[in-house]
Every structure is written in C-alpha cells, then in structure tokens.
Amino acid sequence: MQTVLQRALALAKDAGYADGTGKWTERVADLHAAPGKFEREPWYAPYFYECALNGDGESIYSIDDEDGSCQGDLFDIDAEEREAFDILPDIQHVALWYSEQGFVALEELSAKPIR
16 A cells, blocks of 8 residues: 555656656656646645545635636645645645636645634
C-alpha cells in the first residue's frame, strides 16, 4: 500500500511535474508550469483531485457576483498529508474549485476566527 506522499508523487508525475529532460525530480517546482487541468497549481493538486473523484471531501459552492457560482470540494488536512506536502500548521483545509473550462484551482484555508 502506498503512503500519501508516494501516491501524490506518482499522480504529480503522471500530471507532468517533471524537469525539461522528462526525468522526474521530487518537488521540481511549487507550481505546475505545463498547460492543462492543474496549470499554475501546487504539485499536490492531483492528489486531492483524485480524492475528490473517489468521493472524499465535502461538496461546497461559492457564489460570486462577477464570476457566478463555482463548485468545489473541501478537505480536512490530516497529519500525514501535512507532513507529505509541507503544509503550514495554520492551514486546516484544502479547497478544490472547478471551472467550467475544466481547470482545477487549489486553495489552502486556515481556520482562524474572523474578528
């Protein structure tokens, strides 16, 4: 059975996170530079996307006056994911947002109270 990090690295590799020679290097860049579904997103976005496809996470919606509504999925970050992805301690959740054009955007969310 693969660890969270092993699965995420495999998915990131499949999504094109590799150097110019085509060789995979761990965490080549923070952002996925190649065009496509995960363009300009963190290297671990494909991991959470696969989780969403498997029914994990909670369905969420955002309504914006300019952009209209947007569907997404919300995930709680567990200790293994936090360590594997070097997520800061104050980040408690990850949200994936899906555009009508098929792009996926990842947003890290803290659980700090609003004052």
